[in-house]
Structure formats: structure tokens, C-alpha cells
Amino acid sequence: MSQATEQIQKSDIKDILENSLNGKRPSPDDCMRLLESDDIYLMGLVSGFLTRKQFGKRASFVNNIILNYTNVCVTDCKFCAFYRSPGDDESYTLTLEQIESRVKTAWDLFKIRQVLIQGGHNPQLKIEYYENAFKLIREKFPHVGVHGLSTSEIDMIARVEKSSTKEILSRLKDAGLQSIPGAGAEILVDSVKDVISPKKISSNDWIRIMQEAHEIGLPSSATMMYGHVENKKDIVDHFYKLVELQEKTQGFMAFIPWNFEPNNTLLKEEGLVEYGTGGNQLLKMIAISRLVFDGLIPHIQSSWLTNGVGMAQLALQYGADDFGGTLIGEEVVSCTGARSTELTDKIIINAIHQIGYSVEERDNFYNTVKIL
Ligand code: SF4
Numbered sequence: 001m002s003q004a005t006e007q008i009q010k011s012d013i014k015d016i017l018e019n020s021l022n023g024k025r026p027s028p029d030d031c032m033r034l035l036e037s038d039d040i041y042l043m044g045l046v047s048g049f050l051t052r053k054q055f056g057k058r059a060s061f062v063n064n065i066i067l068n069y070t071n072v073c074v075t076d077c078k079f080c081a082f083y084r085s086p087g088d089d090e091s092y093t094l095t096l097e098q099i100e101s102r103v104k105t106a107w108d109l110f111k112i113r114q115v116l117i118q119g120g121h122n123p124q125l126k127i128e129y130y131e132n133a134f135k136l137i138r139e140k141f142p143h144v145g146v147h148g149l150s151t152s153e154i155d156m157i158a159r160v161e162k163s164s165t166k167e168i169l170s171r172l173k174d175a176g177l178q179s180i181p182g183a184g185a186e187i188l189v190d191s192v193k194d195v196i197s198p199k200k201i202s203s204n205d206w207i208r209i210m211q212e213a214h215e216i217g218l219p220s221s222a223t224m225m226y227g228h229v230e231n232k233k234d235i236v237d238h239f240y241k242l243v244e245l246q247e248k249t250q251g252f253m254a255f256i257p258w259n260f261e262p263n264n265t266l267l268k269e270e271g272l273v274e275y276g277t278g279g280n281q282l283l284k285m286i287a288i289s290r291l292v293f294d295g296l297i298p299h300i301q302s303s304w305l306t307n308g309v310g311m312a313q314l315a316l317q318y319g320a321d322d323f324g325g326t327l328i329g330e331e332v333v334s335c336t337g338a339r340s341t342e343l344t345d346k347i348i349i350n351a352i353h354q355i356g357y358s359v360e361e362r363d364n365f366y367n368t369v370k371i372l
Contacts, residue, residue, distance in 0.1 A: 008046070013037045017046045020291050025243075028236050031292060035232040040284045047290035047319030051300070055321045058371075059352045060299075060360040063345050064114035064147075064325035065106045069094045069133070073120025075152070077197040078272075079186075079228060081264035083120045093122060099133050100140065106328065107141050110345060113363045114325065116181060117148030121156040127168060130157065131175035138176035145364025146176050150184035151209035152201045166212045173218055178364055180213050182223035182256060188241045189234040196228055196267060207245055214251025219365070222252045222297065226285060227259040227277035228267055239292050246296050253366055254299035254322060257285040258306050279311045283318045290319030299366060304343065309351045316355060322362075323348050 008014050016030045026034060034043060070093040073083035084091040094102075106112045115137060134146050149157075149172065151165075157172075158165045169177075186196060188203035201209070213220055222242050226235060246252050259277045262268035282303065289300050301322045302315030312323055326343050345361070349372055352359045359372040 008042055011037075011039045011042050013039055013042070016291075017042060020046050020050065020294065023295065025294070025296070026291055028240050031236045031239055031288065032232060034288050034291065035235060035284075040280065040287065043287035043291065044283060044318035047287040047294075048317050050294050051290055051319050051321050054298075057357045058360055059316050059321055059323055059357050060362040060366065060368075061323035061345070061348045061352070062114050062325045062362050062364070063110050063112045063369075064116055065102065065110075065112055065328045066116045066118065066325075067094065067099060067102060067148075068119050069099065069117060070119040070122045070125065072122040072124070074123055075121045075197065075199045077200060078266035078270070079196050079225070079260055079262075086122075086124070093119075093125070096132055096136060100136055103137055103141055103144060107144060110326065110328070112144055112326075113361075113369060114145045114147050116325065116327070117146065118150060118181060118183060119153065121153060123156070123160055125157070125160065127157050127161050127163075127171060130172060130177075134172065134176035145178050147179045147181055147364050148177060150181055151206045151213075152184040154180075154209055154213075155201045155205060165209050166216075169209070169213050169218060170216055173216060177218065179253070180210070180218055180220035182210075182221040182252075182254075185223050185238070186225045187228075187230045187234050188238045189230065192228075192230045192234050195272070203241065207241060210251065211245060211249055214245075214249035219251050219253050221254040221256055221301070223256045223258065224285075225258055225260050227281065228262075228273050239288075243292065243296060246293075252297045254301050255289050255293055255297045256301040256303060256324070257282075257289050258303040259285075261306050276306070279307060279314070282307050282311055283314060286315045286318045286320050304348075309343070309347065313351055313355050316352070316357065322366075323352060 008017050016026050071084050072086050072091045137146055154165050158168045185206055190203050224238050261276055262273045267273045299322045300320045301324045302312040302320035304312035326345055349359050361369040363369055
């Protein structure tokens with residue numbers, strides 16, 4: 001780090017980077033200065049150093065598929081190109097047989113360790129649909145973890161059932177749900193949500209449902225979708241709302257920052273966002289994520305889905321330690337036309353080996369399946 005230390009000395013953010021090297025988390029004001037700084041390389045130097053200190057030259061990934069079980073949705077988010085209104089000719093909902101067949105194929109072909117189950121807010125689906133699906137997967141494919149349903153889907157089920165989200169979470173856990181994806185957070189600031197997803201749950205509801213999940217032993221990931229109508233202060237608020245909850249529950253296993261893809265979305269149509277934010281911003285967000293969450297949220301995921309494999313390789317140098325999943329079958333991001341959305345384990349393994357790292361195949365809970 002000696003050459004790096006010299007460069008850090010000349011930087012406007014040297015105090016923040018030095019604090020990070022000494023184990024002191026950036027304050028919200030520091031986080032704002034990081035967001036305003038152009039010293040992305042130096043942030044990456046420190047965040048990469050902190051990551052390698054913890055994980056060595058190793059990156060993990062999970063062999064998984066995405067089951068987008070329905071595209072029927074009544075929430076009309078302006079950033080979404082995936083959903084169809086009830087009754088639309090292109091709407092679909094997978095049957096239990098279709099779910100079983102997809103998981104079976106993925107298990108037979110790829111020995112997947114996780115099914116990521118996400119879909120629209122479909123008012124026609126009762127809780128039994130989810131319970132039956134989870135039970136079926138856990139009973140027939142015991143090595144496959146069920147990682148599913150964003151907080152806003154859980155809220156939708158609670159509204160359909162006229163029940164509490166706590167009760168719904170508990171029933172879903174009993175049926176086999178093992179962990180919850182962080183989707184639906186977008187930016188945890190209501191003035192932003194009011195523009196991009198006015199019908200979706202509020203930031204406080206997202207935090208509350210996550211807390212309820214963590215408290216009954218359902219861990220989760222957390223996400224941030226940036227690069228639309230938010231400002232830097234909103235990003236800072238998002239980071240520190242997650243810090244606050246994690247200090248209470250320790251329920252977040254991973255953080256995944258990903259950039260908004262504007263194609264085919266209402267946000268682009270209405271002229272609110274023209275372009276995606278690109279690779280430079282991704283590296284900055286990954287680096288800041290590691291600096292903010294170091295010692296608190298263990299894993300930072302590189303987001304290959306919206307940025308491609310090459311950027312994910314770079315993200316592993318800038319603070320990410322996990323490549324994410326193979327995500328075969330993903331349909332939400334692919335509706336925006338954003339790059340390839342099929343990635344086999346071989347491509348991920350090669351991509352990690354290409355940067356001189358060893359590969360850890362992991363399960364749903366970030367336990368090692370094998371080292372490659
Ligand atoms: S992001 Fe989810 S909740 Fe929003 S419109 Fe798309 S499917 Fe519906």
C-alpha cells in the first residue's frame with residue numbers, strides 16, 4: 001500500500017480513506033464527499049484492499065435461476081419494462097407444474113443452489129400459491145434454497161389476505177422461504193419513490209418488513225437502484241438507513257448496488273432519464289458501498305446483470321467479493337434490452353479466474369459449496 005498511501009496523501013478525501021484503513025466507517029457527511037469526489041481509483045484502492053484483507057483473492061457466486069413467476073402487476077412502476085396489467089394478452093402466471101419443471105431442469109443441468117423467486121404484484125394470487133411453490137421446491141429439491149419475494153410482494157400478499165406482513169412472513173418461512181431479496185428498495189427516500197414508483201410501499205414500510213423478516217430469522221440482501229431521479233443526498237440517506245437497520249438486526253447478508261436501465265421504461269418515455277449511468281459510476285458505487293458497509297454487511301455483489309461480465313470483473317477489484325448468480329431465466333432486466341441476461345457458471349468461473357482469483361461456489365446463505 002506504500003505507493004497508494006502517497007497518492008492518498010494528496011487527495012481531498014484522504015482523511016476518509018485513512019479512517020477506512022483504520023477501521024472507521026465514513027460518516028454520512030464523509031459519504032457525501034465520496035460521492036462528490038472524482039478520486040474513484042483511490043476509493044477502489046482502499047475498498048479493494050479492505051475486501052482482499054477479508055476474502056483474499058477469492059470471489060464467490062451462486063448457481064441459481066430466477067423464476068419470474070408472474071408479470072401481472074398493478075403497481076405500474078415507471079422504471080419497469082417487465083410488467084403487464086391484469087388481462088393483458090402478454091400477461092402470464094406460472095403454474096406449479098411449470099415451476100417444478102423449471103427447477104427440475106435447472107437442477108438436472110446445472111445443480112443450482114438457489115431459486116430467486118420474484119414477480120409482479122398480482123392481486124389474483126393468494127398465499128397458498130406461494131406456500132405450495134415453496135413447499136414443492138424444498139421437498140423435491142432439498143439442495144436448492146428458496147430466496148424470494150421482495151418486501152413489496154410480501155406487502156401485496158398481506159393486502160390480498162387482509163393479514164399483517166409479519167403473519168405472511170411467518171407462514172412463508174414455515175412453507176420453506178429461506179431468505180429475501182433486497183429488491184423494491186430502489187432509493188429509500190419517499191420523494192424519489194413518489195416519482196418512480198408512487199404505488200409501491202414507502203421507504204419506512206420497506207425497512208419495517210425487512211426488520212420483521214430479520215427478526216424471525218429470515219436473512220436478506222439489500223439493494224440500491226441508482227441513476228434515475230435521485231440526488232446525492234438521497235443516496236447518502238439510503239446507505240445510512242441500511243446501516244441503522246443492520247446495526248439493529250444483522251440480517252443483511254449482502255448489498256447489491258445496481259444502475260437503472262432506462263430503455264423501454266416510462267421514465268425514459270417521459271424524458272426523466274435518458275441514459276444509464278455506466279461503468280465509472282458503478283465502480284464508484286461499489287467502492288463506496290464497501291467503505292460504508294465494511295465490517296457490517298459482509299458481502300458486496302458486483303452487478304453483472306446490468307453492466308456485463310467485464311465490469312463485474314473490475315467491480316471485484318473495487319470492493320465487491322461476490323459475483324452474484326447465474327440468473328438463468330431472468331426476464332425483468334432483459335425486458336430493457338440490457339445486455340446478455342444468461343450467464344452460465346462456466347462463464348462466471350472463467351471471468352473470476354481471468355483476474356487471477358479463485359472461485360467459491362456458494363449456497364443461498366453464502367456457505368461454501370466448493371472451491372474451484
Ligand atoms: S418493478 Fe415490480 S412492482 Fe414495479 S411494476 Fe415492475 S413488476 Fe410491478
